[in-house]
Amino acid sequence: MTVKIEVIEGGIPHDQLMIAGLVGSLVCLYLTYLNTVTGSQYFVVFGGLAAVCALVWGSNTIKVLCSYGIGTGVPSAGMLALGSGVLAMLLATRFGLAAPIVAVVLAAVIGLILGFLANNVLMMKIPVMIRSITEMAVIGALSLMGFSAMASGSFDFAGMSSKSGPFLGIVQYGYADSYMGITIIAVVFFLAAIAIQHPFNATLGPSWKQDRMLWLAAECGFLSMAAVAVMSFAFLSFNAACVSLAISIILWAYTYSQYITLSKRDAAFWLDAKPIREPEGH
Amino acid sequence: MTVTPKPAGGVGMDWTSMGIGILIMIAIIGGAYIMFGATSVFYALIGIIVGGALIGFGVHFVPVGGAPAAMGQAPGIATGVAMLAGGAGLAGLFGGAWAAAMVPSPGIWVVCMAGAVGGALMMAITCMFVNVIYVYAMGIPAASGKVKTDPITGDTQTEYKSQGTEGHGLPFVSFVGGVIGGFLGGLGGTLIYYMLLENVYTDKALSDALGASALANVTPIAVSLAGMFAIGLFLVNAVLAAYNITGTIEGPHDPKFARWPRAVVATAVASAVCGIVAIGIVAV
Numbered sequence: 001m002t003v004k005i006e007v008i009e010g011g012i013p014h015d016q017l018m019i020a021g022l023v024g025s026l027v028c029l030y031l032t033y034l035n036t037v038t039g040s041q042y043f044v045v046f047g048g049l050a051a052v053c054a055l056v057w058g059s060n061t062i063k064v065l066c067s068y069g070i071g072t073g074v075p076s077a078g079m080l081a082l083g084s085g086v087l088a089m090l091l092a093t094r095f096g097l098a099a100p101i102v103a104v105v106l107a108a109v110i111g112l113i114l115g116f117l118a119n120n121v122l123m124m125k126i127p128v129m130i131r132s133i134t135e136m137a138v139i140g141a142l143s144l145m146g147f148s149a150m151a152s153g154s155f156d157f158a159g160m161s162s163k164s165g166p167f168l169g170i171v172q173y174g175y176a177d178s179y180m181g182i183t184i185i186a187v188v189f190f191l192a193a194i195a196i197q198h199p200f201n202a203t204l205g206p207s208w209k210q211d212r213m214l215w216l217a218a219e220c221g222f223l224s225m226a227a228v229a230v231m232s233f234a235f236l237s238f239n240a241a242c243v244s245l246a247i248s249i250i251l252w253a254y255t256y257s258q259y260i261t262l263s264k265r266d267a268a269f270w271l272d273a274k275p276i277r278e279p280e281g282h
Numbered sequence: 283m284t285v286t287p288k289p290a291g292g293v294g295m296d297w298t299s300m301g302i303g304i305l306i307m308i309a310i311i312g313g314a315y316i317m318f319g320a321t322s323v324f325y326a327l328i329g330i331i332v333g334g335a336l337i338g339f340g341v342h343f344v345p346v347g348g349a350p351a352a353m354g355q356a357p358g359i360a361t362g363v364a365m366l367a368g369g370a371g372l373a374g375l376f377g378g379a380w381a382a383a384m385v386p387s388p389g390i391w392v393v394c395m396a397g398a399v400g401g402a403l404m405m406a407i408t409c410m411f412v413n414v415i416y417v418y419a420m421g422i423p424a425a426s427g428k429v430k431t432d433p434i435t436g437d438t439q440t441e442y443k444s445q446g447t448e449g450h451g452l453p454f455v456s457f458v459g460g461v462i463g464g465f466l467g468g469l470g471g472t473l474i475y476y477m478l479l480e481n482v483y484t485d486k487a488l489s490d491a492l493g494a495s496a497l498a499n500v501t502p503i504a505v506s507l508a509g510m511f512a513i514g515l516f517l518v519n520a521v522l523a524a525y526n527i528t529g530t531i532e533g534p535h536d537p538k539f540a541r542w543p544r545a546v547v548a549t550a551v552a553s554a555v556c557g558i559v560a561i562g563i564v565a566v
Contacts, residue, residue: 070528072527072528075365077521079364079520080522083516083518084556087514087515090511090560091562091566110559113306117303120296121300121544123544175492175503180507
């Protein structure tokens with residue numbers, strides 16, 4: 001029943017990736033708090049980096065879980081991760097400065113219960129199920145919080161729900177045109193979901209290599225990050241949004257070239273297609 | 283290498299685990315009753331649990347074919363459970379949210395039915411065009427592999443089934459199952475949305491949570507929060523039900539359909555856990 005159908009050979013051990021992803025994500029999330037400390041908005045880019053850290057970790061978690069053949073397709077795992085993550089993340093934003101830590105703890109509790117339900121009540125009986133779903137809820141919460149902090153400039157509920165700006169010379173607080181008010185979080189939700197489920201879905205198979213999947217995960221993360229940076233123009237100063245956009249595009253280009261290099265390495269044969277030449281004198 | 287020994291599942295039940303799950307749910311309901319009393323917030327939690335269980339039950343009706351269906355080797359719609367249930371549920375949610383925003387409010391039944399019809403319509407359109415593509419583009423007839431005759435129309439199936447397949451296309455009973463599944467999914471999703479919007483994220487509760495003045499318009503935040511929590515809860519419940527099905531199901535006539543009691547318990551417990559989190563955002 002629980003036959004492991006793909007072997008994980010070599011590469012970075014999953015525990016190391018998990019610790020690196022968790023710590024990296026939390027550190028980057030707290031670096032966005034420098035916005036409040038320094039009064040600038042340039043540190044939002046760390047929110048995107050926090051999300052990418054979590055997504056890279058998440059792609060390997062999906063690999064660990066889906067190597068057991070759960071029968072419902074890889075995307076379902078990503079949807080479960082983000083679905084449970086968004087609940088924990090939104091409640092955690094109410095805790096101010098402790099939000100990232102609360103998000104991790106709360107998501108772990110929700111994930112633990114969901115993992116228990118899937119593994120025992122629904123009788124999936126997969127050895128890594130509980131741990132993987134717990135991890136994925138945390139990943140979902142962290143990636144959503146990272147992207148939300150990047151788009152809105154804050155990981156605080158009040159900060160996400162209000163947009164302060166001078167209107168007719170008076171500083172006003174608007175709720176309707178804030179990050180939460182126009183539900184940008186729904187777009188971010190699916191941007192993160194695509195980034196978490198795509199890497200393993202695209203690289204699985206007999207020639208699966210961990211480094212190729214991780215570079216693809218980073219590439220997907222930075223692509224989503226660029227989209228979030230475009231949306232952040234609505235909530236942040238023009239310069240800050242430009243900086244995040246430039247950084248995400250540069251990092252995307254770098255990770256994309258790395259991924260193409262590794263794809264060429266793992267491919268049996270690589271042929272660069274040329275445009276069809278028009279025959280002369282027709 | 284990638285042979286797919288899927289988890290077999292079966293229709294048995296793990297009573298101990300189920301008991302633990304139900305205990306968690308009762309503890310959460312009891313805790314909510316102690317915290318809030320028999321207020322609208324408490325009824326919202328009950329509504330969320332009922333909505334979640336409806337989603338978990340409804341997913342079992344949807345004919346999910348997955349990759350084999352795309353190759354014409356199994357009946358059903360050629361995609362995964364999470365995608366199909368997500369599509370039907372979100373379509374239903376849009377319908378329900380549109381009805382909930384009407385002034386004056388048409389009441390819970392109209393809102394929930396608008397959501398249910400939205401989900402059912404989405405599934406009906408999907409099922410119809412899936413069959414159009416199967417019949418006119420792939421050139422395969424609809425034939426169930428699990429039953430000899432269609433339980434509704436009585437049409438024989440085995441003559442039309444190709445050798446080496448588990449059936450193909452979308453038989454009538456699967457079509458009906460898809461519409462029922464979309465109806466229940468849309469109903470459950472909209473119930474969750476409406477409960478959160480009307481009972482939990484009221485203007486007063488949300489203004490207090492945001493520290494906003496009483497005059498500020500916080501309705502967009504309430505709609506956004508209720509919508510996001512409804513989507514999150516919907517995806518959690520749909521994926522849990524999908525894990526119960528483990529892959530493909532033909533509809534209500536499939537032997538796997540008998541597994542639904544497990545999914546209803548699991549989704550009810552999951553909805554209780556997620557529902558208390560959704561309520562917590564205005565309570566902490």
